[in-house]
Amino acid sequence: MITNFVFLSLLSYACVVLNAAFGPRTFSIDYSHDCFLKDGMPFQYISGSVHYFRIPRVYWKDRLLKMYMSGLNAVQVYVPWNFHETEQGVYNFAGDRDLEHFLYLANETGLFVILRPGPYICAEWEMGGLPAWLLQKPSIMVRTADPDYLQAVNDWLAVLLPKVKPWLYSNGGNILSVQVENEYGSYFACDYNYMRHLRALFRYFLGDDTVLFTTDGNTNREMTCGTLQGLYATIDFGTDTNASVAFDRQRRFEPRGPLVNSEFYTGWLDHWGEKHAHVDTEKVSSMLGEMLSMGANVNMYMFEGGTNFGYWNGADCDTRYRSVVTSYDYNAPLSEAGDPTDKLLAIREVIKKFRDVPLGPMPPAMPKFAYGFVTMKKVSPTNLLYLSCFQYYGYMLYRTKLPRMVPDPTPLISPLNGIHDRAYISINGVYQGFLERDTQLVMNVTGQEGDQMDILVENMGRVNFGSKINDFKARLNYSHLQILYTQASGLVSNLILGRDVLTDWQIYSLDIDGTIASGWPHSEVAQHHPGTISKSSDGPTFYMGTLEARGFAWDTFLKLKGWTKGQVWINGVNLGRYWPQRGPQQTLYVPGPLLSSSQPNNITVLELEGAPVDTRILFLDRPQLDSITKRS
Template sequence: METFFPFTGEVTLVTVTLITYSRSFSIDYKNNCFQKDGKPFQYISGSIHYSRIPREYWKDRLLKMYMTGLNAIQVYVPWNFHETVQGVFNFAGDRDLEYFLNLANQTGLLVILRPGPYICAEWEMGGLPAWLLQKPNIILRSADTEYLKPASEWLAVLLTKMRPWLYQNGGNIISVQVENEYGSYFACDYNYMRHLHTVFRLFLGEDVILFTTDGNTDKEMICGTLEGLYATIDFGTDTNITAAFIRQRRFEPKGPLVNSEFYTGWLDHWGDKHASVETVKVSKMLGEMLFMGASVNMYMFEGGTNFGYWNGKSAISVYFYDYNAPLSEAGDPTDKLLAIRDVIKNFRDIPVGPMPPATPKFAYGFVTLQKVSLLDTLSPQGPVRSQYPLAFEEIKQYYGFMLYRTTLPRDVPEPTPLISPLNGIHDCAYVSVNGVYQGLMERDTALVMNVTGQQGDQLDILVENMGRVNFGSYINDKKGLLGNLILGNDVLTDWSIYPLDIDTAVANGWLQADQSGSAMEAGDGPMIYSGTLKSTGLAWDTFVKLNGWNKGQVWVNEVNLGRYWTQRGPQQTLYVPGPFLSATQPNNITVLELERAPSHRRILFMDRPHSELTMTFNMLLSHEDIELFLNHSGWFVS
């Protein structure tokens, strides 16, 4: 182009020619590939969830992905992570998506964005906000206006933020997924997908590549694809590559072959064995797909952690994370990562230089806890009164725990069944009479238990929300007591319902142990315990093990690390990132034990996850044995 600049003094006309540079990312249907700035392009990508990694470690994880040889990352955006309360949008701190995108850009990584509004991701309710369930008849992921209106409002906010980050606008987002694996959902509502298509085009423009991802079946591809959205497929190491890409070709006869989720690992369920996918299978299939010219995204590349209450669940089981990914839960390179890097070397030049090392770990030793709180004191606004039980969503208590309290309507001197006749326990209920723990009721598996007592005795039901279903037809997963409880032949009524705000109590320091040493005795049933991890001058990563404890939640300082469930496993330690700790101040440790605390009431901070010590610890019989073993192994014990 020509630009004319006037000069003062003698009138002179100067012509300056500027070279303009146009950025573009598109699909070349003639040559069956992507084009980046007019040249053929193949992406080698890995999935990373910023919501499962502390902000302080985002750069570390991204750099390790870049040094492996990846040229792109794939990113989910969980709607409920950013709009926990309807109409209140949070993009600060660990939710600063634009900061994350900028770090990826600085690192040299392109971005494949998957903004949903539904994402699955083994994440609470598949990323959909629980407040949607206040509408009792809402049909999620459909053209139902009760769903479509808030979903469109969310996308208007998010996509407006994302438009400047599109590659053609100077950013690093090369493509954007519309919805997520919609073909696996029962609704198969093309009007819904057409509406989303219109919304995405409205806010992102006509140039960006919009795509869909679906599983490797005809039904999923039929219901999940739409004209105008490029159809990609996903599959793992147990699949015939040729057959899978032939299926993609039936829906996209021309254009690049794309596996949007190549499974390098798999998700873990409480109560099952640790899931794993063999490195040799991952390497072999990755090489074969890249040789075919396919673009591949590895799911997951960094699994991260389900902090807080963000885990999803299936219809029958609850997830925790890590995913047997090439980068471990703590972000450490694994043999799988090194094998993947060796494959990528055959197809593109990888960055020169060493792989960033694992973050430093430290074994801080034992911390003794004291019993500090009864649960009904953690409902600052007091109880809600209701003749019959109310669900979490009806009281706007979306996560965590709620205490239901009533009295026994008559004497029950003999063991009498307490029944949830319609499977209305969502998800676990811990039952006490006059403060004495009676036992557990659990969704689908334990819907009857016996209690005894006298008329007027206080009956407490602490209900735990263990995460909402994130996949399939049952994502409208309400929590709490969803139906009446029956004691013998009596329907229990006149409930006082306490929404518990344990996280705020922890953050405000209300649950610190009595330092005088006059602690309450441990016992059965739900109870909170607290202690202090003294400062050591270090704030390194560590892992907390709760040997002898049963099930509950752990907080370090103000951060909810997530759930432990030692009786079911396989996970036996919780990852504690160094940024959650103070090197100079005492660190407050809070544990909510739901069933029974051990008599020693000690927890252990180790420098490695439990899985490396499973066989050894299983052979140890007591707390003293563990301490002896650790000292003998040269580990620091406080």
Template sequence: MDVNTIFLLFFTCFTGNIKSVSGTRSFSIDYENNCFLKDGKPFQYISGSIHYSRVPQYYWKDRLLKMYMTGLNAVQIYVPWNFHEEKQGVYNFSGDRDLEHFLDLANQTGLLVILRPGPYICAEWEMGGLPAWLLQKPYIVLRSADTDYLEAVNTWMAVLLPKMRKWLYTNGGNIISVQVENEYGSYYACDYNYMRHLRTLFQYFLGENTVLFTTDGNTDKEMTCGTLEGMYATIDFGTDTNISQGFSRQRRFEPRGPLVNSEFYTGWLDHWGDQHAEVDSQKISTMLAEMLSMKANVNMYMFEGGTNFGYWNGADHDNRYRSVVTSYDYNAPLSEAGDPTEKLLNIQDTIRKFRDIPEGPMPPPLPKMAYGLVTLSMVGDISSLLDELSPQGPVKSHYPLSFEEMKQYYGFMLYRTKLPRDLPESTPLICPLNGVHDRAYVSVNGVFLGLLERDRILMMNVTGEQGDQLDVLVENMGRVNFGSKINDLKGLLTNLILGTDVLKDWLIFPLDIDEAIASGWPQSGLRQPPPGPVRGPSAGPVFYQGTLAPNGLAWDTFLRLGDWTKGQVWINGVNLGRYWSNRGPQQTLYVPGPLLSPSQPNNITVLELEGAPLHTRVVFLDRPVLSSSVSKT
């Protein structure tokens, strides 16, 4: 830790202590009367989860106001470590990452904050919020007392927690309690030394009087491994759980103190290939009323889900790898676009029976626009665009290297080699030990031949001649965010075997697609399509571009690529996320209005990975399509 960091820590702690001593605000646990105390008076929170990382900054105030007008008196938020430190030692708290601005807006709105700073958060977020650069140490044991892991955690918390100290309620802010780790009882390690270390770390930076808590699932094993003396044990459960049984389990670990359901599930997540999740609105209202009548403190997860923009979606791996979709709508009371739903109005009616809610109307949905059809033109396949997408050139390696070894943590990477011999007949290309993480698009001399997919497609056939160029584009579909497999390496993790030959002597191209598109490519003229008729669609990974003409409005809209297959979309340089139309259930991508220009052409860039339709059209709708009857693949 350098001298500047030590000085910052000392100064923050010193000034924070002055505020604590001079202030009269307090927040604590009353074990005798089984409640929280706020400024010495009994307090019950009715909270909702919202993730600032999934909602554009320009809509934070709108969402918080709607939550306040519903009758909530608090919001619960995660802090995704990897969102703020994508590259080790480089911290970003600006724009959509301006956590303190979000806290300030919540404070202005009249909402208290329940802070969940991790370091692990789950949240169906990429790697559960842990930065992928941790995996550069191949034997690191995440979420444990492993020295490499704790060193990284200590450094991160020494940056984050001093920023949060001034926002504690006792210091004049609005943070009333702070979660340590997250659902640790669900993790195999069960390392009490790790949890003790975190407890000490949080107390050092936030003060020993700060209310620290844990949250765990509704089983004895989870509560046993996830709880620790000095941190108040809370529980989470949804509409499939008996309330009395749920809280009786909390009582076995916290015999006295407030009842707390830290995650009361209003909906659920979707994976590609799932049916769209829905949770009954009336059941939520009925259970909420029952918990509130018991004087329980309830946080509804989610109150607004938002969107996994870019590459931030996580994944699960139980029996097989399953990637989370781009939309995190979650069937929540506020939709992905922040619109009040019937579920929200039912919850508002329920809360009204237990406390006064703010007077005045609920803010209406923001306007939406169906901008209509746009025809895209082909720019070129990835293999022909490497000067733009990988300007630093390839790395040579005898055997494949992972994303983490290449220090490219998200998106796509191209592996290139040559066929070692003539293959006049179909020859199997195999990645043994399921070593493709997560999808590999294979072409020979620019002709797309097929793909390999983790846990699903482990072999394909290749033909060609000795010396032909073999390109393997590998897509990271999101790291596992829950369970024992969160150390989820990406890329080609084992050799590719072609017939009886082990493929060697690779050129590995790290692709910085986002930087190229944010800089104006392909519309900027760095590379223009050849003159003549518009080129039709081509199989395999191909870029397309077009423009949405301005019409004087910049309203929210939803982009549908109904006849396209699978890929990624950027609008005006911003990565909207993944689409996978033929797997579903999600069929539209949410486009926040402020991304669009009302007066200038709006650039659309699509990377279609498998095959575009002949018409190469996309359509902008005024409503989402998150559920489809597309058959599962």
């Protein structure tokens, strides 16, 4: 019989043997041999970016498995602050926001993780991932050492980073390295004190042995302002760049250590009114092979783009405001719906030359179905939707009276480009037209003194990149109560009608999503309020219909041919914006898990300008993302 002492001695000896055989789990930089070391051995990662916040949770495993079967050994992922802390101090990591479950699935699949937790991420995401509630302090300077901003960052990272720490590779998880901030060299501030503060925070929560890095664009200015001692400097570039020249630039800032392209662009983003982005497959595969042959570590941005559901798309504002489309397909190796493409197969063939690719077939595309036409019926416009005091996304209604008679067409002017971002104007419920940020600042109206003017203002996404990310959606100086309403969308300066400055506004923040999620207009759950947005089929008008999924709920694509611009909800879930009259995107991706195969599926459409005579909508089995029609 073995005594407890002998048993414990044998167990202790076994642990020593195992530790000697496998050693502690480590990931580090070998500056002598210009490579990463994993458990003391040279390591090269081949990674792809995927965003859990742009993909339904039930599809995470499918996407990760397809990445693994493509030959990748790592996945790179952002963490959008505003997705998890939409309201200050209220944190949400459940459901589609369950970051730790995503990390678990990646680990279970056999993929390491390159984590990019911000606090700023860009990603063509609303305000670059920064929460809109930061703008409640108008003077705040985000991405700097501004004390108010730093306090908010401190509070957020004190919640996020302890969740991340157990997933570090050294702690038995799969996170190899962690990025601090994101492409900071592209920001005008160049505030090294801010970066030092972040470095100290990350070290405090994640420890001194964690590999921390920065990523910046391929210019001297970006690399100068975005890098900091103690953070490993990496670079990003696409197929229009000479790889050797780009890596020479990285070498100026990191003379020794691994070569790393943290964002190798497999495609590009789309803006409304511009051509669908396309990056040649042969160029992508050729440059990937070139970089891997140099021993470089490469992350492909994106490997799957996904979808900007709801109001989460960002915008650019370099020369003018340009909103990012709902689809984030990105012309990536996996399509918006997660389908393997020719680009993925070409990349897989390249990777085979450098490492063993898992045996077995590539998981197939999810089944698609063309459900056909659904007729939409106009909803009685006698209900003003629920109001909300705390709303940062969506729509706001501004209401006032005409100060005098205007029998002849009279200019309604946004003199200081004060519409953020698009406004739909009605007089006594009759639609007059729209004003749009940077592009249409004047329109004519007529009416009688005392007529009711309604202006429904749409937030089309806060700027996600550059010096204008403090993208206020309303800043009119009225009562304190009204200021509470001014974060969703709206006016940042006064409007002028002829010679009169319009005043005495009533301001309503419309909780459209909450109202529809509660069952309206398909049930009588929603409360009724007096008021109207539009009396005709022109201007902001709601439509409803139902889809029968015929015994199975598969992915599908919704096309609104002849419709102008608006928003779609299915079973209370906001699919995003449509704008076929501007393009290039013509269809909205509808994930199968949103549909019921046994119950009618409720469809709600908010058409903002004008529906066609034929109010049918069409469900197809394939997307259409590349059709420019006309500018409206």
